[in-house]
Amino acid sequence: MTCPYAAARDAAPVVVDPMVRDLDGETDRIRAAGPLARIDLLGVPAWAVTRHADARRLLVDPRLVKDMAAWDLWTSGAVTHAWPLIGMIDAGRSMFTVDGEEHRRLRAKTSQALTPRRLEAIRPDIEKFTAELLDALEEAGRDGAVVDLKSVFAQPLPMRVVGMLMGVDPQANAMLTRQYKKFFSMLTPQEERLALLAELDVFYTELVRAKTALPTDDLTSALILAADGGEPLTEEEVVGNLKAMVAAGHETTIGLVLNAVRALLAHPEQLRTVLAGEVSWEAVVEETLRWDTPTTHLLMRFATEDIEVGDAVIPKGEGVVISYRAIGRDPEQHGPDADAFDITRPAPNRHMTFGHGPHICPGAALSRVEAGIALPALFARFPRLRLAVPDEELRNLPVMTQNDLESFPVLLDA
Numbered sequence: 001m002t003c004p005y006a007a008a009r010d011a012a013p014v015v016v017d018p019m020v021r022d023l024d025g026e027t028d029r030i031r032a033a034g035p036l037a038r039i040d041l042l043g044v045p046a047w048a049v050t051r052h053a054d055a056r057r058l059l060v061d062p063r064l065v066k067d068m069a070a071w072d073l074w075t076s077g078a079v080t081h082a083w084p085l086i087g088m089i090d091a092g093r094s095m096f097t098v099d100g101e102e103h104r105r106l107r108a109k110t111s112q113a114l115t116p117r118r119l120e121a122i123r124p125d126i127e128k129f130t131a132e133l134l135d136a137l138e139e140a141g142r143d144g145a146v147v148d149l150k151s152v153f154a155q156p157l158p159m160r161v162v163g164m165l166m167g168v169d170p171q172a173n174a175m176l177t178r179q180y181k182k183f184f185s186m187l188t189p190q191e192e193r194l195a196l197l198a199e200l201d202v203f204y205t206e207l208v209r210a211k212t213a214l215p216t217d218d219l220t221s222a223l224i225l226a227a228d229g230g231e232p233l234t235e236e237e238v239v240g241n242l243k244a245m246v247a248a249g250h251e252t253t254i255g256l257v258l259n260a261v262r263a264l265l266a267h268p269e270q271l272r273t274v275l276a277g278e279v280s281w282e283a284v285v286e287e288t289l290r291w292d293t294p295t296t297h298l299l300m301r302f303a304t305e306d307i308e309v310g311d312a313v314i315p316k317g318e319g320v321v322i323s324y325r326a327i328g329r330d331p332e333q334h335g336p337d338a339d340a341f342d343i344t345r346p347a348p349n350r351h352m353t354f355g356h357g358p359h360i361c362p363g364a365a366l367s368r369v370e371a372g373i374a375l376p377a378l379f380a381r382f383p384r385l386r387l388a389v390p391d392e393e394l395r396n397l398p399v400m401t402q403n404d405l406e407s408f409p410v411l412l413d414a
């Protein structure tokens with residue numbers, strides 16, 4: 001007897017490269033492996049969703065859950081904390097790891113705090129941080145010196161913004177940046193990663209206890225205070241949400257800002273139209289989100305029943321990854337030129353880079369505000385900004401889930 005998913009199941013999986021040596025080639029291979037691609041994540045098998053339309057359906061399908069208890073490889077003990085990607089899934093109880101009614105309770109305050117309207121209040125802060133970092137950039141790039149746009153600008157900005165929102169002492173920003181860099185890198189030995197996650201838990205728990213004793217005007221305090229007549233969040237839940245916000249708010253926006261700069265520098269004719277005011281920065285941000293997604297693969301959801309995807313089936317108990325980079329390049333959604341960066345695509349740019357359904361990114365508007373301030377300010381200050389090395393020489397860090405550049409050396413040509 002043949003089973004309907006035998007073909008996909010028996011096909012050699014696409015092995016996701018922990019060193020991220022060829023992201024475009026790998027994206028093509030995953031897409032070519034079909035709408036539901038068998039992938040291998042450091043020896044652990046999973047299914048990758050590679051098409052926009054399928055992801056849109058699956059992300060609202062209640063049979064697909066975040067709870068690891070539904071994952072056979074976990075409950076059987078085949079996957080343990082020795083697996084380097086376990087921290088992407090086993091991240092504590094939070095809005096990132098819970099579904100259904102409980103998820104609505106965990107997420108409500110955060111999504112209310114991050115609406116476009118509420119974010120208008122912090123726009124001046126973001127503008128001030130941006131201006132300060134541009135001064136630092138100018139200083140570092142004085143007299144034709146090569147400067148790393150990542151470490152001097154793209155990385156500190158989102159960290160400052162999310163730190164301010166959550167009430168993190170700015171003194172801790174450097175430590176957090178260092179720890180998350182280690183967390184995401186596949187070169188970090190697993191014992192070290194588990195140790196740093198434990199240290200971060202101590203840091204966040206202390207922060208939550210301090211805010212419980214003395215609430216201030218930040219989202220962490222708001223999460224602690226009883227939620228609109230609903231059950232207040234537990235300390236564990238506040239800690240979980242806080243670390244999800246800091247990790248996500250800081251890591252992903254770095255990618256958005258850098259990838260936009262990279263795409264514009266690689267397409268100077270498009271940059272010219274933006275600088276001439278013919279195309280909006282908003283169009284740049286949306287096209288960058290689609291074409292060069294900050295998140296390559298989002299780990300992981302689990303099937304609580306067999307779920308059909310086209311003529312394939314995700315068997316009950318198995319893990320599903322949403323491959324956002326492949327989805328952003330889906331010609332069925334974006335046309336035959338989906339692989340081309342083109343800021344003149346008709347608006348709205350219907351990409352799915354922030355996800356879809358109940359878990360859709362609560363920080364989407366925040367990242368749009370940040371990039372919408374940072375990019376025009378950067379090019380206004382340094383209109384002749386250019387890469388100090390050929391684009392092909394830019395390397396990704398060994399980070400399997402994020403599109404994370406090692407560095408971004410530029411000349412300011414001020």
Ligand code: STR
Nearest residue numbers: 087088089091096243244247248252295
């Ligand atoms: C990192 C480790 C941690 O302590 C908590 C979380 C939860 C949120 C996760 C984050 C993780 C990794 C990056 C994610 C983020 C939510 C959005 C972000 C997956 C696992 C994206 O890359 C989209």
